[in-house]
Amino acid sequence: MREPTYFVLAALLAGPLHGYAIIKRAEEMSGGRVRLATGTLYTALDRLTAEGYVRLVSEELVAGRVRRSYGLTDEGSAALRAEAQRMAEAAQLVHAAAGVVVVHGRVRRANAGSAGGVSRKARTA
Amino acid sequence: MTTLERRCRLLLRAYPAEYRRDRGDEIIGTLLESTPACRSWPTSRDVRGLVVGGLRARAAFNRRLTTGASLRVAALVGVSAYLAYAAVNYLAFAVLALTWKGRAHQADWSLMLAGALILVAVVLAWVSSRRAVRLTAVTAAATGVSVAGPWHYYGWMFVSVGLACVAAMALFAGNGERPTRRWAWLVAVFGAAPLLEWLLPGAWPTAFFALVEVMGVVSVLWVVIDPRPAIATAVFLLALWLPVGIVSLAGRDLQSAVPLLIVSAVAPVTLWRLHRQSARASAGGGI
Numbered sequence: 091m092r093e094p095t096y097f098v099l100a101a102l103l104a105g106p107l108h109g110y111a112i113i114k115r116a117e118e119m120s121g122g123r124v125r126l127a128t129g130t131l132y133t134a135l136d137r138l139t140a141e142g143y144v145r146l147v148s149e150e151l152v153a154g155r156v157r158r159s160y161g162l163t164d165e166g167s168a169a170l171r172a173e174a175q176r177m178a179e180a181a182q183l184v185h186a187a188a189g190v191v192v193v194h195g196r197v198r199r200a201n202a203g204s205a206g207g208v209s210r211k212a213r214t215a
Numbered sequence: 216m217t218t219l220e221r222r223c224r225l226l227l228r229a230y231p232a233e234y235r236r237d238r239g240d241e242i243i244g245t246l247l248e249s250t251p252a253c254r255s256w257p258t259s260r261d262v263r264g265l266v267v268g269g270l271r272a273r274a275a276f277n278r279r280l281t282t283g284a285s286l287r288v289a290a291l292v293g294v295s296a297y298l299a300y301a302a303v304n305y306l307a308f309a310v311l312a313l314t315w316k317g318r319a320h321q322a323d324w325s326l327m328l329a330g331a332l333i334l335v336a337v338v339l340a341w342v343s344s345r346r347a348v349r350l351t352a353v354t355a356a357a358t359g360v361s362v363a364g365p366w367h368y369y370g371w372m373f374v375s376v377g378l379a380c381v382a383a384m385a386l387f388a389g390n391g392e393r394p395t396r397r398w399a400w401l402v403a404v405f406g407a408a409p410l411l412e413w414l415l416p417g418a419w420p421t422a423f424f425a426l427v428e429v430m431g432v433v434s435v436l437w438v439v440i441d442p443r444p445a446i447a448t449a450v451f452l453l454a455l456w457l458p459v460g461i462v463s464l465a466g467r468d469l470q471s472a473v474p475l476l477i478v479s480a481v482a483p484v485t486l487w488r489l490h491r492q493s494a495r496a497s498a499g500g501g502i
Contacts, residue, residue, distance in 0.1 A: 109245035127264025128246045128257075132238060133271055155244040 091173045097124045098134050099143060099162060099170040106147040106161035109135075135160060143169055218255045220247060226262060229269025231276045232397070270440050274492070277441040282493040284392045289443040289489075291387040292398050293450025294380040295337045299406030300455070301377055302337070305330030305359070307409055329358040336384065337402065345389030352385045372458035380454055401444060404430060405451055427452070427474070435481060442489040449478045449485065 091099075094116070101107060101115035112135075113126045126134075138144040143166030148159045162170070216224075223246045227239055246265075250257050257265070280288070309327040312320075332355035339348045356378055408426055412419045431452070434445040452474055460475035469476075 109241065110248040113245070113249055125260070127260045127268075128242060128249060129261065129264030129266070129268030131245070131264075132242055133268045136272070136275075152244065155240040157244055158241055 091169070093120075094124055094126055094130060095134055095138065096170070096173055098126070098131065098138065099166055102144065102160065102162040102166070103170070106159040108157050108159045112160070138166065142166070219250060219257070222256055223247065223250075223265075226257065226265045227269070229266045230272045231269075234272045234276065274440045277443070278492045280392055280493065282490045285443055285489055285493060286446065286486075287387045288392055288394050288398075289446035290383060290450055291340060292394050292401060292443070292447035294383045294387075294454065295340060295394075296402045296405035296447060296451040297380050297454040298333050298377075298384060299337050299402050300408055300451070301359075301380075302330040302333035303406050304409045305333070307413065311413075325358055325361055329355060329361075332358055333381075336381070337406075340384050340388035341394060341396075341399070343389070345385070348388040349385045352381045356381045372461060376454050376457055398444075398447075401430075401434075401447055431477070435485075438485055438488050442485045442492070445481065445485045446489065449482050452478050 097116040097120050098112060100119055101112045104115075107115060109128070109131060113128070113131055116124050116126055135144060139146070139160075142163055144160050145163050146158055147161040150157050150159075220243060223243050224239075227235055227242060230239070230242075242265075246257055246261060250261065256262070277285075305326050309323050309330065312323045312326070332351060336348060336351040336355050339351055359377060359381075360374055404426070408423055411422045411426065415422050430448055434448040438445050456474045456478075463469070464475075
């Protein structure tokens with residue numbers, strides 16, 4: 091799963107959103123890293139809808155134009171969690187090789203004592 | 216409508232018409248919301264996203280058909296283009312003959328009738344039932360054969376190619392998927408090509424070769440999105456150059472057979488691309 095797809099699905103975790111709200115939410119959640127272009131968003135939504143990960147939830151008229159809201163399906167939610175799990179396991183491999191462990195979201199060196207351990211905020215996907 | 220919205224709608228034309236009807240307003244709404252009000256153009260990122268997204272949507276839209284159905288549509292467009300070209304040639308020759316002689320002969324009227332009937336058959340192949348196409352095509356072919364052979368330089372080969380195209384059109388027309396109206400430009404461009412001889416007499420045949428080259432390059436580049444225009448162009452070139460190519464190859468004149476050799480080289484790649492796209496669609500890779 092590519093990063094923009096991951097964040098489109100993640101943006102819908104809290105509930106259905108319309109196109110512009112998905113763009114804003116994905117940007118916020120990724121710390122500004124994923125800035126979806128409108129065309130890219132709709133290409134992703136088309137693909138995710140066809141794959142059964144996203145569904146059309148509602149349609150309303152705003153300023154004379156159709157505004158559709160999209161929501162996660164059960165399959166979409168499962169795929170997102172599976173991808174998050176896969177990335178966490180992949181990150182764990184790197185941390186283990188570098189001699190650090192993640193404890194409650196914080197990275198610690200495995201060979202350091204609790205008093206002298208270097209910790210920093212973990213960057214989790 | 217603001218300047219920004221007008222420009223957004225212009226960019227939206229990268230998407231196929233069917234897609235625009237369904238999603239156009241929604242995409243425009245999102246674009247207008249995400250673009251600062253002070254701008255008169257969407258951001259470069261959005262422009263790129265729309266163009267790429269539109270071309271992807273076109274490619275996905277074209278993958279709905281099986282390889283066989285796509286080939287039939289492309290072949291129908293190709294033979295339609297060739298028959299339109301031949302019909303306009305017939306009509307132009309007939310008009311020229313009438314203008315020169317000032318008096319109509321039976322052959323001139325037959326030539327004009329054949330040209331008009333072929334054009335009607337081409338139009339019917341896109342909009343009408345197979346029976347209507349077959350009836351018109353048979354009448355056009357009979358009229359065409361009665362006048363085409365004696366005056367054309369390539370004689371029976373030209374007539375055979377024309378008849379093969381008429382038969383192919385009668386076979387493929389009304390058989391499931393029809394070519395949409397957006398293909399009509401290809402038939403119109405090739406159909407109008409003979410008029411260059413009268414419109415630009417000093418530049419003939421250079422203008423015609425230039426037109427064919429431009430169409431060839433455009434359709435080959437478009438293979439990434441849709442291989443069918445390239446196949447249709449190849450069918451047109453094959454029908455047009457086959458008599459010339461056979462005569463040239465028989466006389467060991469390789470230069471005149473170059474278009475045939477180019478078509479032979481490009482055709483396998485285009486067919487492979489078409490098959491690959493269709494296979495991907497049936498595997499669930501489309502939109």
